[in-house]
Amino acid sequence: MSTTSAPEHEPTAPGPAKAARGVDVGALLGSCPVPIMDHKEVVLAHGSGGKLTHQLITRMVLPQFRNEFLEPLHDGAVFSVNGSRLAFSTDSYVVKPIFFPGGDIGKLAVHGTVNDLAMCGARPLYLSVGFILEEGLPMDDLWRVIRSMQEAAAQAGVALVTGDTKVVDRGKGDQIFINTSGIGLVPPGVRIHPSRARVGDKVLINGPIAVHGIAIMSVREGLEFESEITSDTAPLNGLVEAMLKACPDMHVLRDPTRGGVTSALAEIAEQAKVGIRLEETRIPLSEAVKGACEILGLDPLYVANEGKVLAIVPAEAADAVLAAMRNHPLGRDAALIGEVVDDHPGLVTMKTTVGGSRVVDMLSGEQLPRIC
Amino acid sequence: MKYIDEYRQQELAQGLAREIQRTVTRPWVLMEVCGGQTHSIVKYGLDHLLPKEVELVHGPGCPVCVTPLEMIDRAQAIARRPDVIFCSFGDMLRVPGSESDLLILKSRGADVRVVYSPLDCLKIARANPDKKVVFFAIGFETTAPANAMSVWQARQEGLRNFSILVSHVLVPPAMEAILQSPDNRVQGFLGPGHVCTVVGYEEYEPIAAKYHVPIVVTGFEPLDLLQGTLMALRQLEAGKAEVENEYPRVVKREGNRVAQDLVGKVFEVCDRAWRGVGTIPQSGYRLRDAFRDYDAEHLFQVGSIKTQESPICISGLVLRGVKKPHDCPAFGKECTPQHPLGATMVSAEGACAAYYTYGRHLHMKPAAAGKAKELEVAHS
């Protein structure tokens, strides 16, 4: 991929789909073969943010809609309209249970799109919401979700300006699915793009990992906690603004949601064709989350986060950004967890707690608990 | 976390690594038996803290890897039935059978559930009296007490809709099979710490004596593994061949008698097929006749199962420590965790999978690693 920055011109209509490496796009309508041969059906793993999701997007979606805005496969697309740079993003929420410690599906849906826009360096402005409701969903539950979305939008400083509601038959939809889409404004000079990661850059995170995933699991698995683990879902636009003030030339921002810190960094490493080296001892992790991961046989690096942002910043700006993060309520435990290196381009590795070394690879699907 | 964090401490790990360096005067080949130990070694990068003279080969202690293809196909045949709720540990869900895996069956509507404990299955059985709950009881001796208790408890309660599909395997016969093999290179063992928590280590003493190999019962944390390695190397350098215990905080020589008792009441020893190795006599457990009505293999007639293993897979050689994963021409190319060809790549514990996920960049030259990454992206 040759683009290194978001384009600064009027968007042109997307041209004819160009053949992606290894994919036969089959220009003849009606005889276009399905690119993915391994799975004849969609499986759950296609939604988990790991290799299969990546495969689905890069082999089926990207070649069909190929254009320079989609290519980066970033959290949102950035383009210019009449001289202003806009960011546009969408996200769908299917989480179960719909109410969990620290939040609910509605709050997640608002934060999710606000954060995707923030990851483009944008100030989020307007959201849309689409509800798909299952017949039989208690009205009280719907009311709780809507109220929660209103609070979340107010807290994030965004307005919900349009939406849609559909109802499906009982049994055809799992209580409630929510899609949010959003638009934001990217300030001049801000150029966030996964391919901007450079050798020597530092990798930062704003706080402890794996909290959200474990909070969800705790409800599903009936785990009790001495002090309850609550989801860290939060709107990150305020924190990101503070970070960009400290370093307008921020290279990459990514929120490590499903697939965990690993998927986010592995994608960046692959797109930027750089190596990333983490230090296990520096990665913030709370005792309780660690305990849950030990018992369930899960690796926290693969567990979903909300309310967390990874930043890849030029080395000379790292201290300033860290200070800005620690000054903000959502970044008190911010840490420098690694750096971009020229060894093993495309791979993420880690120096372990005992000084050894290992690859941190994307999983193909959902991480499963193990007993071995 | 207490009794975990202390055993991951970097300074002490470096200290052990230095002491190992000082102890070793010539090359030695050690095998860690248990898949959990393999996982830990590769996850913490421990083998790279060891001097070049010490070679760690990874043993067959991965019950997921060694579960015969025929048994996996049988499990899937049972899971497909509409009257069955099929329960399994997470480890088994992605293991491919001849055609499919449990996770794919789940996507097609089979009621397949991940459980953390066999006791969870009893809860499911009580809550679903009109369904048959089947639990995939795989594992080494470590898991036998839990599986035994589930059957024992089901009988106590008179639960009629619960059964287990047994594929239990035992460590000592596997070790002997390795030691008896003419191409064996293993000179010492890190014994399976949690297996020995249950069964003790008395039965390893005759093995150490007969084959003149030191066996050090070892835990799973990085410091345990390094210390166990040091103890085994000290014995080898001194020409000794004894059973030692690195893990006395939970392992006693006689093991857990209460657990052994119940396991003995519910299970009996039998011959077992090991994927990639073949049938090893007296190397598994099956339910005793008295518990036949809890035995899913008898309760569900699924017809004869025809299986086909890949001809290029060298799992058998990897399981016995004769070859390393990267010695295989298919490693990282046709054979990856996403499309495993054989036993040792199918589970995260398998030597090939562990190497691939955690350590392949260190075993491949940079150009080859880059090329493999390209191939992986192109094929993905």
Next chain:
Amino acid sequence: MCLAVPGKVLEIERNPEGVRMAKANFGGIVKSVCLEYTPEVVPGDYVLVHVGFALSKVDEEEAARTYEILREMNQLAELEEGETEPLAAAPAKGGAS
């Protein structure tokens, strides 16, 4: 095959089916474990838990003894190599190995 985790026994009870169970604390998270195989265990003890079953009590004296051997060996090794800094609890600085 043997992911087992140590946890501290908080309270012991019998479940509705009469099985001896306990609430155990694993670094802050509390989970139910079966104690049928460790009848001698009392609240306050640590147990090693595999798939929801306590397989053994953790012998705290043995644990301390093993750990002390490691620390002594490390201190001795450092003295022999001529380093004079006392053994620190923090991770080693630099890439010394």
